[in-house]
Amino acid sequence: MRKSIKFNTKCKLCLLPSLAGTAVFFVIPYIRVLYYSLIDNQFRRNFVWLDNYAKTLNNEYFLLALKNSLLLIVICVPVLLLLALLISLVLSFGIKAVRRTRAAFVLPMVIPTASIVIIWRSVFAANETVLPLYLLFVWKNIGICIVLLTAAFTGIDGNIFEAAKLDGTGTFTLHRKITVPMIMPTLLFTALLSVVNSFKIFKESYLYYGSNYPPEHSYTLQYYMNNNFLKLDYQSLATSAVLTSVIVFLTVLAGLAIQRRYRQ
Amino acid sequence: MKKYLSLFLVCVLVLSGCEKNNAAEELPAEYADYFEYPVTQNESTLFSQRFAVDENGGVYLCSHIMENTVYGQEVSGSAMTGYDMNGNISGEYLIGKTVTEFDVKNGMLYGVFLNAQGGELSAVDLQTGSTSNICNIPEIMSALKCEVTGNYAYILGKFADRTGIEGEFSDISGMYGYDCEKLIRVDISSGDIEESKVKFPISFSVSGDKCEVYAADRDGYYFCGFDGSGRCPHDIQAMDGFAMISKDRFVFSANSGNDMRKLCAGSLNNADGMSQVYDDVFISGNTIRSFGGYTYFYAQRFSGNDMTEGVIRLYNNSYIRKNNKIKFISAQYDFDVPFGCGYTMDYRNLSDDEFALAVLSQSSDYDICIVNSYQSYASNIRDKGSFYPLNDVPGVREYLDRCFPCIREAAVNDDGEIWMLPVSVNVPLIIYNKAACEKAGISLSDDMSLSGFISACETAFKNGSVNGISAHPYPLIQNLLMQYLSVYNDLDTGLFRDTAKIIKEKINISEPGKFPEYLPAVNIALNSIGLGGSYDDVLFAAEYDIQPAIYEAVTGVFNAVPLPDITGNGNTATCAFLTVNPASEDIGTALDYISSLCGYLMNTENSFLLSDRSTYTDTECMSDIFGIYKNSHVCFNISEEIIYSDLVRYMSGEITLDELINEGNRKLKTYLGE
Numbered sequence: 001m002r003k004s005i006k007f008n009t010k011c012k013l014c015l016l017p018s019l020a021g022t023a024v025f026f027v028i029p030y031i032r033v034l035y036y037s038l039i040d041n042q043f044r045r046n047f048v049w050l051d052n053y054a055k056t057l058n059n060e061y062f063l064l065a066l067k068n069s070l071l072l073i074v075i076c077v078p079v080l081l082l083l084a085l086l087i088s089l090v091l092s093f094g095i096k097a098v099r100r101t102r103a104a105f106v107l108p109m110v111i112p113t114a115s116i117v118i119i120w121r122s123v124f125a126a127n128e129t130v131l132p133l134y135l136l137f138v139w140k141n142i143g144i145c146i147v148l149l150t151a152a153f154t155g156i157d158g159n160i161f162e163a164a165k166l167d168g169t170g171t172f173t174l175h176r177k178i179t180v181p182m183i184m185p186t187l188l189f190t191a192l193l194s195v196v197n198s199f200k201i202f203k204e205s206y207l208y209y210g211s212n213y214p215p216e217h218s219y220t221l222q223y224y225m226n227n228n229f230l231k232l233d234y235q236s237l238a239t240s241a242v243l244t245s246v247i248v249f250l251t252v253l254a255g256l257a258i259q260r261r262y263r264q
Numbered sequence: 265m266k267k268y269l270s271l272f273l274v275c276v277l278v279l280s281g282c283e284k285n286n287a288a289e290e291l292p293a294e295y296a297d298y299f300e301y302p303v304t305q306n307e308s309t310l311f312s313q314r315f316a317v318d319e320n321g322g323v324y325l326c327s328h329i330m331e332n333t334v335y336g337q338e339v340s341g342s343a344m345t346g347y348d349m350n351g352n353i354s355g356e357y358l359i360g361k362t363v364t365e366f367d368v369k370n371g372m373l374y375g376v377f378l379n380a381q382g383g384e385l386s387a388v389d390l391q392t393g394s395t396s397n398i399c400n401i402p403e404i405m406s407a408l409k410c411e412v413t414g415n416y417a418y419i420l421g422k423f424a425d426r427t428g429i430e431g432e433f434s435d436i437s438g439m440y441g442y443d444c445e446k447l448i449r450v451d452i453s454s455g456d457i458e459e460s461k462v463k464f465p466i467s468f469s470v471s472g473d474k475c476e477v478y479a480a481d482r483d484g485y486y487f488c489g490f491d492g493s494g495r496c497p498h499d500i501q502a503m504d505g506f507a508m509i510s511k512d513r514f515v516f517s518a519n520s521g522n523d524m525r526k527l528c529a530g531s532l533n534n535a536d537g538m539s540q541v542y543d544d545v546f547i548s549g550n551t552i553r554s555f556g557g558y559t560y561f562y563a564q565r566f567s568g569n570d571m572t573e574g575v576i577r578l579y580n581n582s583y584i585r586k587n588n589k590i591k592f593i594s595a596q597y598d599f600d601v602p603f604g605c606g607y608t609m610d611y612r613n614l615s616d617d618e619f620a621l622a623v624l625s626q627s628s629d630y631d632i633c634i635v636n637s638y639q640s641y642a643s644n645i646r647d648k649g650s651f652y653p654l655n656d657v658p659g660v661r662e663y664l665d666r667c668f669p670c671i672r673e674a675a676v677n678d679d680g681e682i683w684m685l686p687v688s689v690n691v692p693l694i695i696y697n698k699a700a701c702e703k704a705g706i707s708l709s710d711d712m713s714l715s716g717f718i719s720a721c722e723t724a725f726k727n728g729s730v731n732g733i734s735a736h737p738y739p740l741i742q743n744l745l746m747q748y749l750s751v752y753n754d755l756d757t758g759l760f761r762d763t764a765k766i767i768k769e770k771i772n773i774s775e776p777g778k779f780p781e782y783l784p785a786v787n788i789a790l791n792s793i794g795l796g797g798s799y800d801d802v803l804f805a806a807e808y809d810i811q812p813a814i815y816e817a818v819t820g821v822f823n824a825v826p827l828p829d830i831t832g833n834g835n836t837a838t839c840a841f842l843t844v845n846p847a848s849e850d851i852g853t854a855l856d857y858i859s860s861l862c863g864y865l866m867n868t869e870n871s872f873l874l875s876d877r878s879t880y881t882d883t884e885c886m887s888d889i890f891g892i893y894k895n896s897h898v899c900f901n902i903s904e905e906i907i908y909s910d911l912v913r914y915m916s917g918e919i920t921l922d923e924l925i926n927e928g929n930r931k932l933k934t935y936l937g938e
Contacts, residue, residue: 232648
């Protein structure tokens with residue numbers, strides 16, 4: 001008993017610096033932003049409670065930005081995961097020659113964004129749809145997804161495959177009923193990571209369009225927040241940031257719930 | 265008992281002696297904070313621009329006696345007029361010889377008199393007029409400054425024996441070049457001359473029995489003692505002259521840079537930074553003196569073509585705020601720095617993002633931000649309440665009441681709060697030479713259309729290169745957009761379509777040379793204003809900045825009309841203003857500064873903030889400009905990328921007019937609706 005008490009105290013002490021950092025750099029600022037979202041301005045500090053939220057949720061540009069951000073998630077994340085999965089399967093179980101090309105898929109992660117944007121602009125110069133942005137997101141993030149999924153594949157015990165093959169299982173059924181379910185936790189984690197990364201596409205989008213006011217189809221939440229920052233509208237910025245964090249939080253919760261259920 | 269009484273008497277004597285000494289160091293504060301000694305001159309006297317301060321704070325102004333000779337007027341002697349601290353004449357004295365630099369102590373004038381052999385230091389009893397030679401100063405070519413303290417006279421001059429090292433040293437910026445200066449000290453009793461070890465002295469000042477020297481060498485600028493000891497680096501490039509006002513603080517004037525035409529204050533170790541004390545005067549640096557808590561300097565003031573001169577006395581404590589620093593931030597690359605009013609100004613230029621972050625995060629790292637209404641976030645500071653209201657700050661209401669109505673209106677928000685202090689205003693206009701324009705067949709008027717103005721430029725261009733015009737298209741286009749957006753929220757109007765077409769056809773900046781914007785003669789002529797240049801070569805110049813316009817307006821040669829008004833809503837003005845940070849660490853000092861600044865701005869001539877015509881130079885052009893400013897309104901700009909960037913694409917033919925309008929409207933709607 002004494003040993004376990006000591007161990008727990010030591011654990012807590014070890015965790016303290018990390019918790020302190022999280023508190024100082026995340027928790028306290030978040031609470032502060034929450035506070036700012038409930039007042040009229042940070043100089044007068046009169047509480048208006050949910051008025052700012054009502055104003056933001058009724059703002060057509062916030063709703064447009066939200067719609068575009070959600071579309072990016074709904075369309076691009078499944079495409080990204082599917083592509084990453086297929087490529088990972090080929091890289092993990094395909095012929096050696098193909099497996100040697102693994103490094104090429106990681107390259108998009110290390111190439112500077114500005115360089116990528118220059119190439120994208122010249123390739124998609126005539127394209128006025130949202131396709132370039134979607135393709136950019138998929139291309140930029142596929143590398144990390146492949147890395148994670150490939151790592152997950154290597155964690156599967158080879159005996160299971162052998163046993164399945166001995167039972168006469170076809171390749172497709174093998175992957176569908178054994179491989180994918182076995183890597184499901186990693187797949188879910190990769191999905192969540194991709195959702196979070198979808199909110200970070202602002203840098204690429206801003207460089208691509210070169211404007212604080214991109215075409216409507218690419219106007220995402222980050223543009224709304226950034227423009228309000230430049231207009232010194234802290235309340236709109238704080239409110240939209242809180243709402244965005246709630247969306248991300250709910251998405252992560254849903255993902256974890258699915259993951260837990262799947263494990264059961 | 266006797267012993268104690270004696271001891272008591274000794275103490276009293278000693279203490280009274282100390283008190284006398286202390287009284288000699290500081291003059292009473294009962295005299296006026298500001299006083300100007302009159303400079304009088306007539307046909308036979310000419311003020312020498314030199315004066316001295318004696319041990320009682322009395323001032324002696326020196327005039328040269330002019331004599332008519334076959335060679336014209338020549339100086340035949342000097343005359344001194346003494347004034348007491350109240351400005352009453354204490355005495356008038358004739359000096360038989362012409363004195364160059366001098367000082368007065370205990371009724372004796374110690375002056376440098378030049379002669380064929382160089383020069384001499386002589387003492388003149390002002391009461392009796394008797395002169396005694398103290399020493400000869402061989403090789404001296406001219407005297408720059410002379411100050412006496414105790415038994416020593418310090419003299420800075422140009423010496424022939426230093427010509428060997430002339431040009432040996434000058435700094436990289438070219439602001440300073442050595443010119444044979446040498447500093448010497450003369451023992452008044454013995455006449456012995458001692459040379460300072462400082463090789464390149466620029467100026468000096470005596471305070472008590474100490475001589476502080478400002479000098480330069482290859483390691484930079486520095487202060488030091490007469491013997492070169494106690495080196496204290498301090499880079500004040502282009503320092504003209506200085507005077508010590510205390511053990512470690514001094515006042516100085518500079519002949520270039522931001523501190524030009526100002527009396528400034530600083531400390532030897534530069535710990536407190538430098539502050540601007542007095543503004544808008546040309547100061548002869550080596551005439552600055554300080555004594556007993558007062559600073560004296562000879563200054564010239566120019567108002568139009570008139571020059572007035574005088575010796576000014578300031579009470580240091582009223583003009584120099586010790587240890588009070590005002591921290592400014594701005595996101596402008598280049599902005600008009602407001603006058604320091606004796607405070608030390610600490611400026612930081614930030615990027616747009618850094619500026620927004622500083623304001624939104626309620627950083628206590630700055631006291632005041634300076635913004636211009638053409639910057640996109642200017643109105644947001646007002647709308648988001650990011651300011652400290654100035655309603656109760658002394659002087660602010662009085663100042664705003666004296667401003668033009670449009671400026672007053674812009675400074676007050678919908679809740680009646682005074683959210684900013686305007687410090688400068690700018691209305692783009694056209695300065696023109698009426699006679700030259702008539703001769704060239706060019707007509708400029710108050711109600712001139714955009715096409716009319718373009719036609720005037722084309723006509724001027726056709727007439728040949730001797731006719732000077734300046735009408736840069738970029739600020740013209742910016743002004744047209746600002747005019748339009750101050751009235752309309754929609755680009756799909758006939759007015760915008762017509763204006764955009766004219767811009768593309770006639771003043772297209774993507775086709776260099778298309779618009780006859782500039783003929784070099786205009787700059788040659790305008791740059792020669794005040795130097796005897798001819799204005800005949802100037803037809804007109806579009807001035808987008810008020811300062812050159814004022815410079816041209818005071819000549820009395822030109823007239824002014826506003827830029828074409830496309831909306832009929834009057835002239836558009838942009839305004840630079842200050843807002844106080846409500847989260848400032850030292851808000852009391854910031855508000856004191858605002859109050860001082862209001863006092864300064866209310867007494868500024870030709871500011872174009874004040875609605876009193878009598879504060880402007882009396883010329884026809886100035887009346888025209890006054891009328892233009894009176895009928896203007898302050899505009900708060902939106903982001904340039906909303907419309908301007910697409911307008912450029914339209915001008916280059918990348919997009920059509922309809923595409924410009926659609927894209928511009930989309931961005932405008934987003935900007936307004938977010």
